[in-house]
Amino acid sequence: MSTKHPTNIPIALSEARRQLDHWRSQQPTKRTRLPQELWRKAVVLAQEHGLNKTARALNVKYDSLRKHLHEAGAAEESSVKPQPDFIELLPGTITPGGVECMIEWVEGQHATVRMHIKGAGLSELTALAGVLKSSRT
Numbered sequence: 001m002s003t004k005h006p007t008n009i010p011i012a013l014s015e016a017r018r019q020l021d022h023w024r025s026q027q028p029t030k031r032t033r034l035p036q037e038l039w040r041k042a043v044v045l046a047q048e049h050g051l052n053k054t055a056r057a058l059n060v061k062y063d064s065l066r067k068h069l070h071e072a073g074a075a076e077e078s079s080v081k082p083q084p085d086f087i088e089l090l091p092g093t094i095t096p097g098g099v100e101c102m103i104e105w106v107e108g109q110h111a112t113v114r115m116h117i118k119g120a121g122l123s124e125l126t127a128l129a130g131v132l133k134s135s136r137t
Helices: 011-025 036-049 051-058 062-080 122-136
Strands: 096-107 111-120
Touching: 011 036, 011 051, 036 051, 036 062, 051 062, 096 122, 111 122
Parallel strands: none
Antiparallel strands: 096 111
């Protein structure tokens, strides 16, 4: 790859290039793999500034950066999409009453489930809580 520094690049790319150059200068051989932390930073910059521009500015292989970008996208998709759960509430299980409430619980790290219930009695809410608890364990 070229050892020329690109001109007129964004400050973030320039700073990352400086960090990479410093890291490379500390390595005993040229063939040492970049640490994941630096690849993650390169991926973030590629998402913002484009793949080709980032690869050239950071002096990394285009195909390697593209691979890391693709892997980061796949990992993000799998962590963002929680597996759906289904709880069926049959008609007649909650009868009208004078209670209105919000039931909320956290599923994993990223999903919060909220249920707004209006017009149920206390005994119905207790029964619902038992059903939800037994279906979660």
